[in-house]
Each structure stands twice: as structure tokens, then as C-alpha cells.
Amino acid sequence: MNPVELVKAAVFGIVEGITEWLPISSTGHMLLLEQFVSMDVSEDFWNMFLVVIQLGAILAVCVIFFHQLNPFSPKKSADEKRGTWSLWGKTIVACMPAAVIGIPIDDWMEENLGSPFVIAAALIVYGIAFIVIETVRGRRARALVESAPRHLAAPASLSTSELADADARVKTLDELDWKTAMGIGLFQVLSIVPGTSRSGSTIIGGLLLGCSRTVAAEFTFFLAIPVMVGASALRLVKYFLAGNMFSGTEAAVLATGCVVAFVVSLAAIRFLMSFVRRHDFKPFGWYRIVLGVAVIAWFALVA
Secondary structure (H helix, E strand, C coil), rough: EEEEEHHHHHHHHHHHHCCCCCCCHHHHHHHHHHHHHHCCHHHHHHHHHHHHHHHHHHHHHHHHHHHCCCCCCCCCHHHHHHHHHHHHHHHHHHHHHHHHHHHHHHHHHHHHHCCCCHHHHHHHHHHHHHHHHHHHHHHHHHHHHHHHCCCHHHCCCCHHHHHHHHCCCCCCHHHHCCHHHHHHHHHHHHCCCCCCCCHHHHHHHHHHHHCCHHHHHHHHHHHHHHHHHHHHHHHHHHHHCCCCCCCCHHHHHHHHHHHHHHHHHHHHHHHHHHHHHHHHHHHHHHHHHHHHHHHHHHHHHHC
């Protein structure tokens, strides 16, 4: 077993754990990292590894939100348990568009839209979208405050991002209705284009449909559970049906990547939830634009 390969797997696990949850596109970052860190594995294993490593990341969601997602918790009242089952129902329903549309064209998208320039374009377009959406939300929130009677105005200590969330139609997951959940699910379909970012597309959808940043981010995490588990299972089935088997080194590489992605995801999810309580998503938008330009520049030079 080559320890260097385990170190490489850990590096990919770190990048996966960070970029899977922040709305900055894990695909774009993995593409760039692959240019500098090449693993000594077969192409079939590599393609499978990039998907299945997400299982480590999704386990972090299950750990952090275990109580919120557990409908059998003895600490919950009957109403709370019904609310949890309802949340799971909305999650499954919201995943249906991506499953119906994404699974049949998964291989085609990977073969035809996986170029660096498509990924870069998606990074830039959605980066601009984040900036525009947050700017509009902030201006609307400020306008409402300025037009409100002084005794009803929001505290001056609130930031623009907090004011925008205070004006949101859906402020908690309990207020998330089935129609809005399905709408967010439709936005998730956009993430089949490489570089879009699954979390980026669903967060944008949540914001446009009237959700607060916290609700948009949390529901994005929950949507990832069936989507990423399903995608990983599908990729593993394809891998084994093609006659592949893990060698000892490959099993260790996959395990290392998943474990590191899990640990890093714990920190990334907690960071994002803390960040969005007082800040908007504009920094991620600017980061996406810079990364997109960097991807175009790099591949234009090496082409």
C-alpha cells in the first residue's frame, strides 16, 4: 500500500468536505485539483471515487441534524414527529425532479458538458446570480424599513442581510410548504450541469422562492441525503457491473477520502450555518466568479 496515495485521497477528501456544502461547486474545485494531484488508480475507479467520496460528506449532515431528522426520537412530541415525517416527505418530493431528469442523462451530461469551459461558465453565471439576488433582497429590505413607521421599524443594529431574512416569507423549516419544496427541487435539476453546484442551485432557488438563508441552506443539506446516497449507489453498481473489484490499495484510498470528507464536512456545515445568520451569499458569488475566470485562464494556457 502506497502511503502517498492515501495522502492524495485525504487532500481530495478535504476539498470535497469544504466545497460540497459551500455554494462554490465541488466539481470545479475537483477539476482544478486534478490538474495538480494525480492519483495512481484506474480511470473507472477514479470516476467512481469522485462520486462515492460524497458518502463521507453526507454522513456529516446525518450526524449534525440527527435529532431534527429523526422521527422516532422519544424527546419529540407527537406533533413534532409528524412534522419530521412531513419534512422527510417534502425532501423526497423535492428530489423527484432531479431523479426523473438527471438519472437518464447522467452519462450524457458527463461526456458532453464536462469541459472546463462549461464548468467555468456555470461558476461565473451562478456567481453573478448570487450577487444580484442578494443585492435585490437587501435593497427591498432596506426600503421596507425606511417606509415603515418609526415605532415598527427594525432595530438599527440589524445588518442588511439580517433585514432581508426578516422579510423572508419562509423563516423556519416548519413554514416550508410542499409547493415551495417542489420549487426548490426543480432548481436542483440545474445542478446536473457541471460547475453549477448542487447546493448553489438549491440555495438560489430557496432565496428566489422566499426562504430565509437558514432555511435555504438547511433544506439544501437535507436534499443532499437521498440525492447523494442514490448517486453513490448508482455509481457503485455501474462500477461493479463493469467487472471491477477493489484492490487493497483502492479500498484504503476510498475509505480515506470518505473519512476525511466526513470530518471536514462537519466543520464546513457548522461554518456555513453560522455565517448565513449574519451575512449574505455575496462573498461566495465573488469567489465563484474569480474561480471561473481562473479556470478559463488555466485551461486556455495549458490547451
